Amino acid sequence: MAPIGKSLVFAGIAIIVVGLALWGFSSVPYVGKLRGDIYLRRGNFTFYFPIATSILISIVATLFFSLMRR
Numbered sequence: 001m002a003p004i005g006k007s008l009v010f011a012g013i014a015i016i017v018v019g020l021a022l023w024g025f026s027s028v029p030y031v032g033k034l035r036g037d038i039y040l041r042r043g044n045f046t047f048y049f050p051i052a053t054s055i056l057i058s059i060v061a062t063l064f065f066s067l068m069r070r
Helices: 002-025 051-069
Strands: 038-042 045-049
């Protein structure tokens, strides 16, 4: 049971870190409003798909984890 407990603690810490990062990204001016993000508004329907933001975050995360691996 100890390995499962350690995994759950690690997962909880990871969720907290991701939550804090998302909370912090809301104050960055261009994150979520890049040119490649799709935003449609028709009456009372709104569709938002952040393609460019997702690609940018993926590149930054890939660089970060590749540097941490070395």
